[in-house]
Structure formats: structure tokens, C-alpha cells
Amino acid sequence: MKFTKTLLATTALTVAAGAALAQDMTIVSWGGAYSKSQLKAYHEPYSAKTGVNIINDDSSAEAVAKLRAMNEAGNITWDVVDVVASDAIRLCDEGLALEIDPATQLAPAPDGTSAADDFGDLLVSSCFIPQIVYSTTFGYRTDLVGDTPPSDVCAVFDLETYPGKRSLEKRPINNMEWALLCDGVAKSDVYDVLATDEGQNQALAKLDTIKDSVVWWSAGADTPQLLADGEVIMGSTYNGRLFSVIEEQKQPVAMLWDAQVFDLDGWIIPAGLSEERKQRALDYIYFATDTQRLADQAKYISYGPARASSAPLVGKHADLGIEMAPHMPTDPNNAKNTFLYNYEFWADYRDDIDAKFQAWLAQ
Amino acid sequence: MTDSSAHQPMIAADGLPLKKSLARSLRREKTRALLLIAPLLVFVLLTFIFPIGSMLFRSVENEIVSNILPRTVVELENWDATSGELPDEAVFAAFVADFVVAVEEKNHTRLGSRLNYESSGMSSLFRKSGRKVAKWNPETDGPFKEKLIKTDKGWGDPETWAIIKTHSGKYTNGYFLNAVDMQRTQNGIEAQPESKQILIKLFLRTVKMSLIITASCILLGYPVAWILANLPSRSANLLMILVLLPFWTSLLVRTSAWKVMLQNQGVINDTLVWLGLVSNDARLEIINNQFGTIVAMTHILLPFMILPMYSVMQTIPPTYLRAAKSLGATNWIAFWRVYFPQSIPGIGAGSILVFILAIGYYITPEIVGGTEGVFISNRIAYHISSSLNWGLAAALGAILLVVVLVLYWAYDKIVGIDNVKLG
Incomplete structure (x- = not known):
């Protein structure tokens, strides 16, 4: 029982x-x-x-x-x-x-x-x-850029005005687009150009001009850390990470919203x-x-x-009690010049361009 | 009388011939031994050999194309891919019939991503066409040649069909070819375009840097192991804890600590600038390159070198050195001719451990390696978790495994694996 x-x-x-x-x-x-x-x-x-x-x-x-x-x-x-x-x-x-x-x-x-x-x-x-x-955009050290803080994404490629290291993500996505934009390709043509071998070479050639001054990151926390340590004077990362460096940790960093790339x-x-x-x-x-x-x-x-x-x-x-709207990537003041990530393009070309990009990095 | 007993077999106590009885008891012993190790054997088989085997099998497996497009694959056999002309209506009709089924089962996009590894653009071609072709009836809506090309001009490109044909076999060597910077095309095997050749370079770099790391571990570890083995045990134990302490610390923590040490505004550079050895605008580049990877990995793998060396050195009687010296050898001769040869098994064991661990390392090169200091395993990780090209990842892994086995074999030939001792 x-x-x-x-x-x-x-x-x-x-x-x-x-x-x-x-x-x-x-x-x-x-x-x-x-x-x-x-x-x-x-x-x-x-x-x-x-x-x-x-x-x-x-x-x-x-x-x-x-x-x-x-x-x-x-x-x-x-x-x-x-x-x-x-x-x-x-x-x-x-x-x-x-x-x-x-x-x-x-x-x-x-x-x-x-x-x-x-x-x-x-x-x-x-x-x-x-x-x-969210957006991938640049942050820069306000104390290291001199009297003329950058307002244009092409400052990343301008080693004369802004000498020093910059951090970019260790993958082709976004970097290739910015390189073409700063090499004179119109925003609407970027993906058409990037679909061709010549376009990919053009983007890599532009990146080549700053290759020696780039620290490549692979985790979203890298750039905020590099900026806080003064290792780089500007670097790309997700806007939320930069928000916490600027507003929560009060580091001398500012956002460069220009040509931010929207993603979801x-x-x-x-x-x-x-x-x-x-x-x-x-x-x-x-x-x-x-x-x-x-x-x-x-x-x-x-x-x-x-x-x-x-x-x-x-x-x-x-x-923090601060208004969040002005810190949103979609806020009109921040979104004056934006770039929309093309999912279809990268689904097709990601592996191909990544192989080229990694081969270029290893050179 | 005495002869007859000589022909009789020896009988054991239970009345059976001794030979038979002995054989039986030996067999029983063997079975018992096997049963004792059976749990381990089954465990190793299930959790190690089987998963690794099935992962490596992916490097040649390619059933997806013929499974999803069975009719098309058969029809394509009659088409000459090198002719430069489009296949005929029969192929298109077979393709539409296969494709409608595939869309219904929602695996057409999967095939698209598989073929996209071979040629960029296939992924979106399959995805976009899926939406349109889904509504067609393969029986009544033909002919399909014009119709399909109208949905996307990709279907009007003989190249598209050549790729399907080239990669339609159930098994493929394509992944292995990709792994050594070659590719499979309709014209046979070709080298990848130079701008995409990266993997051979990474393999060579991985082997070269692993050897450098092993060598630095020997150089740094040998004196430490020697001191450990020759100190009185109380202070040796204390030193041993210092060796083991980093061993017990998380790998990520140790790697990140190197980042703090080595970076441009880091501890080492700051100290050098403060001492005036290096000027402020010419700080040393000692991270995000091969040097950073070698330093960090040498530190991380050092215990694996020291421990086997130490345990071998402990067994070398100190009297030998004294005997050599009393016979007139100098310190150096006594060390080199008497002590060192006896410590070689420890170096061997440590080197194998460190080298094999180093060749498969991935997280440390990823963090401190920058662009020049990354290994082939970083590429494998990319193909496993980002590009999902598991076939290529498996092929790279298989090659890495073979490289290790070949080096192990060479080591056995040169040094002899019997000379390896852990203590």
C-alpha cells in the first residue's frame, strides 16, 4: 500500500x-x-x-x-x-x-x-x-580632433586633418559602403558599384589608404573601450554603445551621425x-x-x-532622466544623412566579398 | 611404458587439456578487460568519434542539389555546359516541376544559399523566383523557358545552369578544393582568383606561428622547470602555485589583460615613454599583429610546457650531475652532455601538447591578433557561425587534422614517440 x-x-x-x-x-x-x-x-x-x-x-x-x-x-x-x-x-x-x-x-x-x-x-x-x-556610426574623441571636429564620414579617410588610429569592424559590411561614398560614388549607386569586381577593388583601394591606421574590431564593446583608452581618435560601433560611453560613462566622446547605416x-x-x-x-x-x-x-x-x-x-x-528622442538614430537631427543597409545585396555577396576582404586584410 | 604418458596432453585440474584451459582463461581475462573499458569506449565513440566523424563527413557530402532538384539533375546530364548555350525546354520544364515542389516544402532558399557559396547572386535568384514560380502549374503552364527567364534574367545565363550541373553530384570535392584556394568549375579545377586566395596563406601562417610559440615556450619554460625541479620542495611548491595560477584564470581574462599591457596607451608603452626609452609619438606597435598573438599565446600555453618538463626533470637524479662534475666536466658540459639528454622526453611531451593546442587556437588570435595574427581556426569559426558554409568549415578542419597527424608522424620518425614522457 x-x-x-x-x-x-x-x-x-x-x-x-x-x-x-x-x-x-x-x-x-x-x-x-x-x-x-x-x-x-x-x-x-x-x-x-x-x-x-x-x-x-x-x-x-x-x-x-x-x-x-x-x-x-x-x-x-x-x-x-x-x-x-x-x-x-x-x-x-x-x-x-x-x-x-x-x-x-x-x-x-x-x-x-x-x-x-x-x-x-x-x-x-x-x-x-x-x-x-539601430545604426552603426562613428564616435570621436572630442579632445583629440583639434578645433574642427569632424562632421562628415569622410573624416575617417582624412589622415591629414585627423591623424591617429581609427577603429573599423573586421568585416566588409558598412566599411565597403563608406569607402565608396568617400571615393565619390553617389549614394544611390553604391550597391550597383559594389556588385562588380572593379567596384570591390575600388572600395578596397580606398580602404588601403588608411589600412595602416586602422584597429579592426570584432566585438561591439571594442570601439567604446578603444575610445575610452585613447587608443583611437574615432571608430565605428553601434549607436547604443556610444550613447552609454557618452551619457553614462561621461567620456569625452561625441557622435558623428553622418552616413550612419541603419540596421534592424x-x-x-x-x-x-x-x-x-x-x-x-x-x-x-x-x-x-x-x-x-x-x-x-x-x-x-x-x-x-x-x-x-x-x-x-x-x-x-x-x-538618467534625460529625453531619449534626441539620442535616437531616427531623430531628424541625427538622420540628416543616412544609409540603408541592403539586405538582399549582402545575403548574396557576403561570402564572396568577405573572402576578398580577408585576403586584402592579410596582405 | 614411459612413452605412452609423453603423448598424453597435460590435463588441468578440471580435466580439460591444459592448453585449452589456459586459452579459455586468457580469453576470459581479455573479455573482462574489454568490459571494464567498455563504458569509456562507448563514451568516446558517442561523444567524440561519432560527432567529429559526422562533421568531417560534411566536407564531401552534397546531396542537397540532387535531393531538391532530382528531375533537373537528370535532364542536365544531356546538356553540354561548355557549349555556351542555354539548356533546352526539357531542362526548364524539369526545373519548374522540381522548383514548385521545393517552394511548397520551403527548401528552395536553402538550395539557393548552398549554390551561393559557389557563385554570388544565386541566393537572391532562388529567393526571388520562389515567390513567382510558386503559383505555376508544371503540367499545364508550359513552355517554361521564356517564362522563367522573364521572372529573372539570371535564368537566361548559361553560367547559372553550369553551376547547378557542376555541383549536382551526391558527393563533392568542391569544399576541399575551396579549402586550398581552388575551385570547381564546368571547365574542371581552377585556382581561385588571386584576390580571394587566403586559406593556404592562413594554414602556413598557423603552422609557422605555432612553431614559434612552441619554441618560445621551450626557451622560457625550461629554466623555470629546472628551478622547480631543483629547489627544496617547500619553495618549489610555492613556485608551482605561481605557474598554475594563470592556468586557473579564465582564458578571456588573461587575453584581455595582455590587451591592457600591450596596447599603444598600455602599461608597457607608458612605462617605456616614462623611462624615456621611447618617444611619445613613436610608441611601439606590439598588439594587433603577430607579435601580440605570439606573446599572449606563449603566456597562455606556458604551463603546458612547464608541467611535463618539470615532472621529467624531477626523475633525473641530481647525483648524475655531481658525478659528471667530479669527473672533471665543466658546468656547461655536465648540463649539455648529461642533464639535457635526459630531459628531452619532457621537452617532447610539452612541445607536442603546446603545438597541437596552438594550431587550433582561436579566441586569443581573434582578440589580440589584429589582421596579421589570426589563424586558420578564425576562418573555420567564421564559416561555422556566420557564413554557415559548414562543408568548407569541415574541409578546413579535416585538413588541419591531417596536418597535425602528419607532423605527429614526422615527430615520431625524428624524435621517436617512445621518447615522450609525462613523468
């Missing part, structure tokens, strides 16, 4: 544990300040509302490779994944992400505008739900989830990408919300 009872109790416990597990949801993101902003703006209110327990995993940098491995192993342990748009396109191409229908699966704006119109052009892939617009970051749901988990992930996405939630995130980090309807709701920074 006693044995049977114990057995039953254990089974019940196991079932209960199973049920508790079913209320867990693993959300993958980039970690650091960015994950914190999502925790405050999305995860905490969602957990409070539904009781779902959200587990954070900071693996977004390897998300594409890991999702592919999970898919091959037939065991997908992630429910919602935060990736940049180009990775979302890759995942969609590989059949590793779920296609989303904005009309039925995303919340409309408060005034009734459909989600598709509210996100507009930012829905760059049928699997991708954008959260934020957002959610995908892995393909191949069980129906129950899929529904939960969709429910989370519906909640976390509505107008108010996207505006809330901007309280914690200086990235622009991806919905047009969220922009007027952006308020003050939660800790």
Missing part, C-alpha cells in the same frame, strides 16, 4: 513538474544592457500578465549556427530568438524560422493601423518581426516547435511587439522603436 502511494505521489510530482516546465519559455538575446532593456520592457510585464516563466539565454551571436544544429538534431530548445535582420533572412532562407503573418499574428497600432503598415518597409523578411532600428534587430520564432510552444511564442510576440512595449524599451536603451506609432510615445531614460 505504502509503496503504491509513494509511486503515485512520485508520478503526480513528475506530471506537475512537467506542467511547470511547460510554462517555461526560453528567449534568446544579446545579453548586457540590451537584454536588460528587454527584461524591463517585455519580459517582466509579460510574466506578470500570463505567469509564464521566461528564461534568458545570451546566445544571439551564435544563433544561426545553433538553430541549424538544433534543427538537425530535431530538438529545438529555444522559443523566441532575437537576431539582426540579415541573420533572420538567412534563417528564413534555410527554413529554420517560422513565417509570420503580420495581419493576424501581430498587434495593430492603437489607432487601428495594421501592423504591416505600422512596421512598413522594416518587415524585410517574412520570418522577421522588427523591434528596434528583431524576433524570429524557430521552425519546428510543438504546437503548444508555438502558440505561446506567438502570444509573446504579439504582446512584446505592440506599440506601447516597443516605446517602453527606448526608456532603457537608445535604439529607435521599429513601429511608426511608437515614436511619439518615447519618453525619458529610466535612470
